[in-house]
Amino acid sequence: MGVSSRSAVAIHALTMLARWxxxxxxxxxxxDSLASNPVLVRRILGSLRDAGLVWATEGRNGGWSLARPAxxxxxxxxxxxxxxxxxxxxxxxxPSDACEVGRNMQDLLDAEFRDAERALEERLSxxxxxxxxxxxxxxxxxxxxxxx
Amino acid sequence: MGVSSRSAVAIHALTMLARWxxxxxxxxxxxDSLASNPVLVRRILGSLRDAGLVWATEGRNGGWSLARPAxxxxxxxxxxxxxxxxxxxxxxxxPSDACEVGRNMQDLLDAEFRDAERALEERLSxxxxxxxxxxxxxxxxxxxxxxx
DNA sequence: CAAACTGTAAGCGCCACGGTTGCAGTATCT
DNA sequence: AGATACTGCAACCGTGGCGCTTACAGTTTG
Numbered sequence: 001m002g003v004s005s006r007s008a009v010a011i012h013a014l015t016m017l018a019r020w021x022x023x024x025x026x027x028x029x030x031x032d033s034l035a036s037n038p039v040l041v042r043r044i045l046g047s048l049r050d051a052g053l054v055w056a057t058e059g060r061n062g063g064w065s066l067a068r069p070a071x072x073x074x075x076x077x078x079x080x081x082x083x084x085x086x087x088x089x090x091x092x093x094x095p096s097d098a099c100e101v102g103r104n105m106q107d108l109l110d111a112e113f114r115d116a117e118r119a120l121e122e123r124l125s126x127x128x129x130x131x132x133x134x135x136x137x138x139x140x141x142x143x144x145x146x147x148x
Numbered sequence: 149m150g151v152s153s154r155s156a157v158a159i160h161a162l163t164m165l166a167r168w169x170x171x172x173x174x175x176x177x178x179x180d181s182l183a184s185n186p187v188l189v190r191r192i193l194g195s196l197r198d199a200g201l202v203w204a205t206e207g208r209n210g211g212w213s214l215a216r217p218a219x220x221x222x223x224x225x226x227x228x229x230x231x232x233x234x235x236x237x238x239x240x241x242x243p244s245d246a247c248e249v250g251r252n253m254q255d256l257l258d259a260e261f262r263d264a265e266r267a268l269e270e271r272l273s274x275x276x277x278x279x280x281x282x283x284x285x286x287x288x289x290x291x292x293x294x295x296x
Numbered sequence: 297c298a299a300a301c302t303g304t305a306a307g308c309g310c311c312a313c314g315g316t317t318g319c320a321g322t323a324t325c326t
Numbered sequence: 327a328g329a330t331a332c333t334g335c336a337a338c339c340g341t342g343g344c345g346c347t348t349a350c351a352g353t354t355t356g
Contacts, residue, residue, distance in 0.1 A: 058354060060355040204333060
């Protein structure tokens with residue numbers, strides 16, 4: 001296991017919004033694609049809205065749209081918007097102060113883990129939603145070509 | 149949250165074994181430093197043993213020792229030994245096959261997430277247990293100097 | 297007013313987690 | 327031999343977060 005699947009849902013939703021960016025999509029439409037529930041989608045899109053990545057119009061014919069071009073939204077943006085805590089958990093309790101190692105490990109480990117998490121986020125920041133849309137369309141074209 | 153705290157415990161234990169590598173340490177001693185439980189420590193050290201990082205002698209005066217020099221054990225070794233699944237969770241369910249995005253996202257996301265996880269592990273592999281021991285000793289020397 | 301949306305709060309069952317108890321096996325010490 | 331001090335392992339518990347659902351208030355359009 002590990003981090004929640006909210007990032008996956010967020011990236012999925014953003015990719016859909018980018019794929020059909022001429023119209024807005026409802027949480028029900030996105031939930032259908034995810035084989036999930038509209039409320040769950042709204043919760044996650046709510047986090048993305050708070051992060052300034054998407055916006056919603058309420059009422060009938062309402063729905064969700066990207067707040068900026070898909071070329072300017074990275075996977076890291078989605079990840080940090082929906083994921084709270086650190087990836088790598090630290091000590092459950094503070095270690096013993098009486099131990100030479102114990103009284104130093106927490107800070108040392110924190111520095112190492114932060115660097116590692118930074119490396120993960122840095123890699124995520126190298127892929128944009130636009131890139132994923134391009135790959136989806138390319139895959140679809142290839143699949144259509146195979147069906148002749 | 150995120151990944152379990154087993155990595156933190158494993159690295160803590162390895163650092164202790166490396167710090168006092170002239171003798172073997174019991175699970176109780178390590179548990180004391182962690183303010184935790186000997187059984188929990190044994191569970192995690194058991195994984196490290198299966199990964200070939202440490203070994204134990206049973207019976208009275210038994211205990212744990214490193215299986216190879218601390219310069220040749222990285223944080224990645226500890227991490228992969230105790231942590232099972234992927235860091236970043238994928239879709240809870242397979243998405244809908246009827247959606248153009250849905251039927252492509254899983255593979256695309258998996259590739260991206262694997263790359264990101266690889267980046268995290270790569271960073272962890274750059275720090276050895278010996279390096280942590282060196283920092284602990286340096287911190288202790290600095291603290292002793294301040295107490296004059 | 298009815299319909300179709302978003303937005304929230306509350307609750308559900310599930311599962312992994314850290315932690316604990318209990319006990320069998322094994323080596324050492326007296 | 328018998329007490330002692332370890333590892334090893336299985337079973338269990340309480341907690342918390344997860345994905346998911348229901349219910350309902352608010353908002354805009356037909």
